[in-house]
Amino acid sequence: MKKIFALLLILALSLPVMALAEEKEDPLAAYKPAFDPSGAKYTYLLSNLSHPVIEGVRAGYRIRDKVWEATNGQIYVDYRPLRQLGGEKDVYNKVKMGAIHGMLSSSIFAGGNVANEMGVVNLPYIVDTFDKLDTFRNTPETWEPFANAAANKGILAIDITNYGLYGWATNEPVRNLADAKKVLFRVGEAPVNADIYKSWGLQFTVMPWGDVPQALQTGVITGLDHTAIVCNITKKFNISKNFTELNYAQGLFVHLINKRWLDKLPADLRETFLKVVQEESANTRDLTRKQHEAQVAAAKEAGVEFIQLSDEDLAELKKAAEPVIEEWGQKMRPEYLATVRAKLGS
Numbered sequence: 001m002k003k004i005f006a007l008l009l010i011l012a013l014s015l016p017v018m019a020l021a022e023e024k025e026d027p028l029a030a031y032k033p034a035f036d037p038s039g040a041k042y043t044y045l046l047s048n049l050s051h052p053v054i055e056g057v058r059a060g061y062r063i064r065d066k067v068w069e070a071t072n073g074q075i076y077v078d079y080r081p082l083r084q085l086g087g088e089k090d091v092y093n094k095v096k097m098g099a100i101h102g103m104l105s106s107s108i109f110a111g112g113n114v115a116n117e118m119g120v121v122n123l124p125y126i127v128d129t130f131d132k133l134d135t136f137r138n139t140p141e142t143w144e145p146f147a148n149a150a151a152n153k154g155i156l157a158i159d160i161t162n163y164g165l166y167g168w169a170t171n172e173p174v175r176n177l178a179d180a181k182k183v184l185f186r187v188g189e190a191p192v193n194a195d196i197y198k199s200w201g202l203q204f205t206v207m208p209w210g211d212v213p214q215a216l217q218t219g220v221i222t223g224l225d226h227t228a229i230v231c232n233i234t235k236k237f238n239i240s241k242n243f244t245e246l247n248y249a250q251g252l253f254v255h256l257i258n259k260r261w262l263d264k265l266p267a268d269l270r271e272t273f274l275k276v277v278q279e280e281s282a283n284t285r286d287l288t289r290k291q292h293e294a295q296v297a298a299a300k301e302a303g304v305e306f307i308q309l310s311d312e313d314l315a316e317l318k319k320a321a322e323p324v325i326e327e328w329g330q331k332m333r334p335e336y337l338a339t340v341r342a343k344l345g346s
Helices: 003-021 055-068 086-099 107-114 117-122 130-140 138-148 191-200 209-218 228-234 258-264 265-303 311-331 334-344
Strands: 042-047 076-080 103-108 155-170 184-187 203-206 223-227 242-243 250-258 303-308
Touching: 003 155, 042 055, 055 076, 055 103, 055 155, 055 250, 055 265, 086 103, 086 107, 086 228, 103 107, 103 138, 107 117, 107 155, 107 191, 117 138, 117 191, 117 250, 117 311, 117 334, 130 138, 130 155, 130 250, 130 265, 130 334, 138 334, 155 228, 155 258, 155 265, 184 191, 191 203, 191 311, 228 265, 228 311, 250 258, 258 265, 265 303, 311 334
Parallel strands: 042 076, 042 103, 184 203, 184 223, 242 303
Antiparallel strands: 103 250, 155 223, 155 242, 155 250
């Protein structure tokens, strides 16, 4: 009887745990391939740190499916978003070694760690609209130096996707620069971001993304430098119900690839692979425009106020940022920055 009672007790204690395990859904269950990849001749292991609910991240799955179709099942893109393969620094080192074949890297990481030229997209008011991003990508004089900037490290940038336009999500409305000076902003973990905010004379702190929700809730920070797409999808607008539309830069994912892996593909498969990546990346940039409009509309419907600074305040921000642009331009070759600005009219 004691043994039976013990077994019943163990079973009773186990049932809630089993139920919880069953209730915990796989966040990527909806993105599993509709085909069996086991017969592929080549596997391309691709990493990203974010969630595919963002179109710029979901691009990896669209590339996976289209590459499989276009190569008749010869190449399988094994896409691993949500930091499954680790943080960006660790993944990048593995891409250089070839242990991981590619990554959709944040432009913040790429510009600060992969190649100086890649930092051009992080500078304020340079690639600051959806149209300028397409022009940047489709103009050889601006794209090719960017794409080949890390070739000496065995890394190529084969395309770009995006996640919207940067602005300020704040607890209190920021209608002018005087309001902005009262806010403590969280900025991304890159030196260029710190330099920009120093030039603007604003309070800021560098903070890992995972620490942001609690920091906002507890008042450690009172503002967030990010895009409306990300702020709405990740529920940051539940706390910070104001968004000042600076539109000073785009949130980008740079598709980095190990050149050795790419070169080992047969010429016809390599051409097909790159063609699909280009087509799906361009498609994703169009989808991101639509996602931006949809997320802004949804946020407004939920009570978030969207604010635009005056032309005078914007002019002051642009003027104050010029020394930062000049300083970073020296690191990425001044003639390249001058070419980008001329082609984009920035």
